[in-house]
Amino acid sequence: MRLRKSWIIAAKDLKVIIRKRTVLYTVVMLPLIISILFPVVIELSGQKSGGIPAAYLPVLLSAFAFFYVIIPAIIPTPIASYSIVGEKVEKSLEPLLATPITDGEILLGKSIAAFIPSIAATYAGAAIFMVLMDSLTYSKLGYLYYPNWGMGIILLLLAPLAATLSIEMNVIASSRVSDVRTASQLGALMFIPFVGIYVAGEIGIITLDTNTLLIIAAIMAALVLVLFYISTATFRREEILTKWK
Amino acid sequence: MIDAENLTKKFGNLTAVEDLTFHVDEGEIFGFLGPNGAGKTTTVRMLCCLISKTSGTAKIADYEIGNDADSMKIRKIIGLVPDNVGLYDGLSAYDNLDFYGKLYDCTETQRKENIEKFLKMLGLWDKRDVSAGTFSKGMKQKLAIARALIHEPEILFLDEPTVNLDPESAKTVRDFILELKKEKKTIFLNTHNLDEAQRICDKIGILNTKLMAIGTPKELEGSIGGRKTVIQLDQVNDTILNALKKLSLGNITSDNNKLTIDLENPEKENWAIVNAIVGAGGHIQTVTVLGSTLEDAYLKLVRETK
Known part of the structure; x- marks a missing residue:
């Protein structure tokens, strides 16, 4: 596989995405809202009774941090689902497939194009979140809660893996259906397992500590490989060209 | 340059293309004529390695379709203008071409030169920075042709390149195809525009799932016979009719002093008739000599298969 070819596809897709304002807003808005909303919740919660107790703050902050695994699982959906189906809608897939490029190079290019804005928006949101949270909780905790190892693992391992898994699911969905909406709906299902992990952490089934996060990262990495294999195997150019109407 | 032998494509129980055998020489414009659903697009897709063949063989410049290693080489030396142009509407004309130039590994200089060359040839240079989405059908079609040529392919596949174009745009495209012929490009043209095929193709294949006939436009016109010589006289009388009967010609009809004579080869026989x-x-x-046209040949062949 030639990475340069994939990058050509990705650069073109990024150019198209930047001009599609609705897609861009969807990617930017969710992390921005969450990054501002959670600090607001912390600020307003229990204001009359002196705010959230300092002992409970780290539990809450580590729970909120897991949202930066859920966010990158959600936001690539509009871009990734548009990737293959969008080419089909614009009928640009046939000339693209006629060029000397492999299926793997096309899919990798499409994945890079969905990954970069998603992860950039997640990181930007996380930066806002950490700064706001630290400024709001420093007086009570007496130290800066962020950055910490947990957030480091989330941002450097889990968030990219979650984004990659979501993109792969979306690419698989895009290859199998013929309209963008269905592809988006199927691709969006990827965030459900992460919400499940979050809920399991909240109700005490698992503890979202550093070790658990590393185990989750290892499982996700294995899934990324499996889904990449499935995504290339399910991308059948002949079927896409002859059966999509 | 293109060699197909018993090329067949089936989709389940449906045979889209059956036993195609033909040869296209280098620098030739080969027209593929056929009604909708005849298998023209399927054939182009097989030859461009976009879909697999069911059986038979086909070679593009000695590379065999269906062979994975050869498929990549074939894609490098061909250009395709599909029936749906498939441009990126959000990108400018220049960016559309530049993207494809990169995919074909053209150098930056090559891309710049070819983009300018083809956009100027097709009258789109002034619109190079305009989004392709705002282009008219004719402009889009021209841009799609420029895209297919960006890497200077040896063989160009054009699937209905003038369909839905206004007469002026269609003429520009046809003239451009003839310009490409001067550059020794091999052109495979799918069309159901008989006039277009007759005007620009060196060889024509008539397809209706099977290849019904193949030859030069003249050969196809002559292949169904049925040519006539029509002679207008001051007056037709029995002496004239008897003189003609002695020549052992085809059927002779007389109407309003006009004789219509069925002939195989009017150019050879007319002097004797006149004498x-x-x-x-x-x-x-x-x-007047009335020949059978390509349209007559086409309709006869297509109807025969129904």
Whole structure:
């Protein structure tokens, strides 16, 4: 596989995405809202009774941090689902497939194009979140809660893996259906397992500590490989060209 | 340059293309004529390695379709203009071409030169920075042709390149195809525009799932026979008709002093007819040869398969 070819596809897709304002807003808005909303919740919660107790703050902050695994699982959906189906809608897939490029190079290019804005928006949101949270909780905790190892693992391992898994699911969905909406709906299902992990952490089934996060990262990495294999195997150019109407 | 032998494509129980055998020489414009659903697009897709063949063989410049290693080489030396142009509407004309130039590994200089060359040839240079989405159908079609040529392919596949174009745009595209012929490009043209095929193709194949006929436009016109010589006289009389009967010609009909004679080869037989009429005292006003057209040949062949 030639990475340069994939990058050509990705650069073109990024150019198209930047001009599609609705897609861009969807990617930017969710992390921005969450990054501002959670600090607001912390600020307003229990204001009359002196705010959230300092002992409970780290539990809450580590729970909120897991949202930066859920966010990158959600936001690539509009871009990734548009990737293959969008080419089909614009009928640009046939000339693209006629060029000397492999299926793997096309899919990798499409994945890079969905990954970069998603992860950039997640990181930007996380930066806002950490700064706001630290400024709001420093007086009570007496130290800066962020950055910490947990957030480091989330941002450097889990968030990219979650984004990659979501993109792969979306690419698989895009290859199998013929309209963008269905592809988006199927691709969006990827965030459900992460919400499940979050809920399991909240109700005490698992503890979202550093070790658990590393185990989750290892499982996700294995899934990324499996889904990449499935995504290339399910991308059948002949079927896409002859059966999509 | 293109060699197909018993090329067949089936989709489940449906046979889209059956036993195609043809040869296209280098620098030739080969027209593929056929009604909707005849298998023209399927054939182009097989030859461009976009879909697999069911059986038979086909070679593009000695590379075999269906062979994975050869498929990549074939894609490098061909250009395709599909029936749906498939441009990126959000990108400018220049960016559309530049993207494809990169995919074909053209150098930056090559891309710049070719983009300018083809956009100027097709009258789109002034619109190079305009989004392709705002282009008219004709402009999009021209841009799609420029895209297919960006890497200077040896063989160009054009699937209905003038369909839905206004006469002026269609003429520009046809003239451009003829310009490409001068550059020794091999062109495979899918069309159901008989006039277009007749005007620009060196060889024509008539397809209706099977290849019904193949030859030069002249050969196809002549292949169904049925040519006629029509002679307008001052007056037709029995002496003239008897003189003509002695020549052992085809069917002769007379109507309003106009003789219509079925002939295999009017160019050879007309002088004898004219001599016979003049010899019988007839006064000829006009002599017209009515040949069977490509349209006649096409319709006859297509109807025969129904």
